[in-house]
Amino acid sequence: MPRMKSFRPRQRALLIALLLLAFALRLHRLGADSLWYDEGVSALLAAKPLPAMWAHTAGDIHPPLYYALLHLWTGLAGRSEFALAFLSLWFGMAALPLAAQIGRRLYGPSAGLLAAFLVAISPFAIWYAQEVRMYTLGSFLLLLLLALSLALLRRPRPRPALFVGIALLAALALWTLYYSAFALLALNLFLIPWLFWRAQARLWPWLLAQAAALALYLPWLPIALRQAFDPPVPPWRDPLPWRDLLLQAAREGSVALAYGQTLDPAQWQPLAALILLAALASWRSRARAATALLWMASLGPLALILAASLLFTPLYHVRYLSLYAAAFPILLAAGLLHLARSARGRWLSLLIGLLLLAGSTLSLRNYYGDRFAYEAADDLRGAVRLIYDRIGPGEALLIDAGYLYPAFLYDWPGEIAWLGRLSDLDQAPAPDAGLIVALAGHVDGDPGIGWGDPASDFYAISRAETAARLTDLFARHHTLWLLRGYDTVNDPQGFIRDWLADHGQLLHDQVFPGQSFIRVQAWRTTQTPRRALPAQVQPLVQEFSGGIRLLGYLRDPAAPPLRLTLFWQRRGAIDRDWKVFVQLLSAQQEVIAQDDASPLRGLYPTSRWQPGEIVESTFILRLPAPPPPGSGPFSLITGFYDEGSGARLPLAAGGDAVQLEVWEGR
Structure with a gap:
């Protein structure tokens, strides 16, 4: 983690304010939406004992480090959607001061602060800081590895601890996500030639660090190779022609880096391209080698993924770009500040900044307001609840x-x-x-x-x-x-x-x-009506005057909520569609909880019942907080009423409601 004293007091105060802004944007609606499939896998694996999690992950398509950390975290924080997502938020937050420090060291304090601001408001970064997956952990590890690699460029005689840190971070990144391998390969493709020509004394320690990282990964390597070359999952994506793949990656990737994933790439690509051009102005800085390494870390892995997708199997997805995107705000900050050095460039830099801010605001509004309209968000919670x-x-x-x-x-x-x-x-x-x-x-x-x-x-x-x-x-x-x-x-x-x-x-x-x-x-599942009650039903026969007989009920003891299934039978002519009410009443006849619905929630109205057929329907009473003392005992009642007039269907023996149970407590 970078030290705050690298900035002046006012700059440190501004950096703290940017951290608070980033935290607020990432905390807003954290855990509010349903987990989607991948997040459900994270929750399931985190709930397992560590040996069982390891075994399960070995048959899946991701390494186990993130799941192990999530297991430990949920043991402290719980398993709510908020708690599960907070671990991703933490690593997403940790990337901000690190980006600020890299920007300060390469391009000056203003670039560091601007990079921090761009990270804080980035819709791309905010999305994955709220997702119960390993992307922010992987991104943070790779950004920290990039910081050490940049230090290797600057220091003629780096300490051994630097190479130890490089080895550990590279290994941890591989233990987090397989796509980290593309980032490591991109770093090596840049650094090995550079060190060979510029600093051969640092080349061998670098290579030893890479070998050490591989050695630390050896326990998982056979599993990783099997998952890579013989995946246990069905094929997820179809291969695309090379032109379509490159066009899709260019559109999605540029817009995602600039504005996240909630804006239409076809419409926003021109503005995203303008922002990329502004970032290219970072080449004019004096830190040429470091800038080249930042660009390699940002776009090199994407190029390798596209090459592998064309040569072997489809691997590209825009979400994986989030792993490598942390360096882009640093480059954009450097480019915007370089443009602002001239009078004409100052206005262009301001215009690009305003376009970026406006697009990011719109993207975040889309994300917060209707995440289900975009990739990797499904209302599974609502489906399961139904x-x-x-x-x-x-x-x-x-x-x-x-x-x-x-x-x-x-x-x-x-x-x-x-x-x-x-x-x-x-x-x-x-x-x-x-x-x-x-x-x-x-x-x-x-x-x-x-x-x-x-x-x-x-x-x-x-x-x-x-x-x-x-x-x-x-x-x-x-x-x-x-x-x-x-x-x-x-x-x-x-x-x-x-x-x-x-x-x-x-x-x-x-x-x-x-x-x-x-x-x-x-x-x-059957075309013939049910004629017999399940054995576990509590019998309670009551005749209604409209040709309906209540046969019994079944109450789920695992409340709350109170879950009740009623069983009826048609015994005569039914002249209309009756609606069912189920109420929990206090001793003062006040309604504590209620559920009204047509049988099978309107799917099988009473007028369609066949003679002698047994019909069942389930009702849910969501009980409030414990009622005040003296409000019991409580009565559970049911009956029918006409939805148009509100008139209840009378019982043959008198009255208009059947009392199912009476109890003292909930």
Whole structure:
């Protein structure tokens, strides 16, 4: 961490103010949105014991350092979305004074402070400082490694501690994210020739430091090589023609560096290009070698990723540029200050600064206001909440793609009787044991997916076995809920979607905000009405005058919230669509909590019930803070009413509400 005394007192005060600004921008709405899939994986792995986390990560596609740190952090701070994301915020904040110090040493105090300001307001940096992933940790380690590499250029006789630090940071970066290797390769492509021609005495210590970093990485290296050359996951991206790939990278990359990821690259690329040109003015500084190294650290890894994508397998994604972007604000600060040295350039520098500030403000407004409209943000929390609120006893859940389950587990507030592969459905307990969650595999996928490991999150399954297991699910459960996300990767031909459409009756279909089009569906698995109650139902027979009989109820003991499933049967003519009310009343008949809805949340109105059919629907009562003393005992009641007039459906024996339970406490 840079020392604050490198700036004058007023400059230190300004730097502290910039730190507070950066902290406020990164703290705003931290943890407010749902975790998306990758963040759910982070939360799942952080919750595991360290040996189990190591084993799980070995079958995934990332190294374990970040997950280990997150495990230790959540042990202190908890597992809320806010706590999980705060670790990323911390490393994002740590990069700001480091960038300020690099800028000060190379280009002067004004450049250091301007670089700090640019980091503080950067939408690109703010995005990943709020994401529960390893990008800010990797970026901070690489920026610190860059600072030591710059020191190597300046010092004729560097101390051995400098090379020890270089070795440790390079190893830690590799233990954090595989894409750090592109940054290390870019540094070596620059420094090895430079040291060979300018400072051969420093070349061998540099090479020894690289060898030491590799030695520190050896315990994980066999796993990394296997994951790189034989990945256990299905293919995520299709290769692009070289022109399309380069054009996409130029557009996305330039706009991301300048404005983040919430502005349209096609519209904002001209302004982003102008900002890049301003940064190129940094070449006019006296620190030519250091400036060249900064540019190599910023754009060299991207060039290597693009080359690997064209020659081997698709690797490019704009998010990985965030790893290497920390040096760009330093270059931009140097370029803007160089332009400002002349009268004409001063106005140009001011104009570019205002354009940058305006675009960043708009980008942050988009990010804070509607993150779901942009890449890597999905309302999985809302999808899981919908399933929890509506799924009933004896119903099952299928997750497709199955590897989406970490995000589901993070948001699921209830108990799960069994969660496993669809191919292992024969190991699931009986439906009355509780919620059964089946994870779909890669339909007709490569048998090598997941390396054949039965514990892997990824596995291949044939169409025939998928159909057989879906048939088993339909035979065991009268309703099957489907949580869809990334299923076009797992099931590119849509076999599961088509099978459900051919064999089931769609009861519910809802798409949630986000770029992955997370979707929740409910399928009735049988065409014949239910005629018998589940064994665990508490019987309570009450006749309503409108042809409806209440048969019983089932209350989930794992409250709050209070989760109640009601069972009715059609016994005569039903002349309208009645709405159900469920209320928790105090001794003074005040409503403590209430949930009103048509059966199955409007999916199966009472006028469509078949004679003798048993219908069930689940209701959620979100209980407030403990009521004041003396407000109990509490009564749980239910009934029907006409939504238009508000008139309740009377009971045949008198009254208009059925008392289900009475208890003293919550």
